[in-house]
Amino acid sequence: MIYIGCHLSVTDGYEAMGRTMSRFGGNTFAWFTRNPRGGKTKPVIPEDVDALRAHLEKEGFGPLVAHGSYTMNLCSASEQTRRNGLDMLAQDLTRMELVPGNLYNFHPGAHAGQGTEAGIQEIADALNQVLTQDMKTTVLLETMAGKGSEIGGSFEELREIIDRVTFSEKLGVCFDTCHTWDAGYDVVHDLDGVLQHFDDVIGLARLKAVHFNDTKNDRDSHKDRHEKLGQGFLGMEAMKRIALHPALAGLPFILETPNDDEGYIEEIRTVQSWLP
Numbered sequence: 001m002i003y004i005g006c007h008l009s010v011t012d013g014y015e016a017m018g019r020t021m022s023r024f025g026g027n028t029f030a031w032f033t034r035n036p037r038g039g040k041t042k043p044v045i046p047e048d049v050d051a052l053r054a055h056l057e058k059e060g061f062g063p064l065v066a067h068g069s070y071t072m073n074l075c076s077a078s079e080q081t082r083r084n085g086l087d088m089l090a091q092d093l094t095r096m097e098l099v100p101g102n103l104y105n106f107h108p109g110a111h112a113g114q115g116t117e118a119g120i121q122e123i124a125d126a127l128n129q130v131l132t133q134d135m136k137t138t139v140l141l142e143t144m145a146g147k148g149s150e151i152g153g154s155f156e157e158l159r160e161i162i163d164r165v166t167f168s169e170k171l172g173v174c175f176d177t178c179h180t181w182d183a184g185y186d187v188v189h190d191l192d193g194v195l196q197h198f199d200d201v202i203g204l205a206r207l208k209a210v211h212f213n214d215t216k217n218d219r220d221s222h223k224d225r226h227e228k229l230g231q232g233f234l235g236m237e238a239m240k241r242i243a244l245h246p247a248l249a250g251l252p253f254i255l256e257t258p259n260d261d262e263g264y265i266e267e268i269r270t271v272q273s274w275l276p
Helices: 014-024 046-059 079-096 116-130 155-163 177-182 191-201 235-243 261-273
Strands: 003-006 030-032 065-067 103-106 138-142 171-176 207-212 252-255
Touching: 003 014, 003 261, 014 046, 014 261, 079 103, 079 116, 103 171, 103 207, 116 155, 138 155, 138 207, 155 171, 155 191, 171 177, 177 207, 191 235, 207 235, 252 261
Parallel strands: 003 252, 030 065, 065 103, 103 138, 138 171, 171 207, 207 252
Antiparallel strands: none
16 A cells, blocks of 8 residues: 555545545545645635545545745844745644644745854744644644755754654654755665665654655755656666655655646556555
């Protein structure tokens, strides 16, 4: 069993996303909690969410991976931007509790010249304001490519955030294959070594989801440009090794490759064909 899917639009509602993914042949999916480039949200209809939950149970879906807006920057040099990001995060996590037991992933942010230490502390401060002991959602920090002043381009930076959060048991990590390679980790020739390093620094128990992408860039480029499976620097054989690695078994794999619907259907079929 492998949980594989892609990003879907929430425009037609929650149940529609589940049915679309079943039509695609997948058994997990991701969606943006609001416009990925802005702050708008779609009202949540409880009956629609209930219908999705019934569909997920009937079809045997794995955990879902919601994604925060790209504009949410918890460590911006602008205090107003940080406040806006905190409001987005709080609202998103409230909405996520309507679909309990799933995952909410976000980009940690860019410190924009304040320095990594200040950025890490601001992200941790924001998380400490919104995480609660009784919440049913696990919040994921995404591994980043280290572009510009991004936080999260190393496992150590993510560990620093986790260590400063009170309810750290509510935190996990989403491992983006494109970002991790672009950040300098050799997931092609030394996947075991990369995962062992992740375990040593963060702990594999915190690895909750995979963004499954090839990359247009060579290792250590710090550029973050996704590519279709097998058509980039990772290549299909390395993608297959990642998908079948025992340390990642049972995790939701989310495609963020530059595809249309038919392309995603084909990639989902390809990944599923790798199973013994």
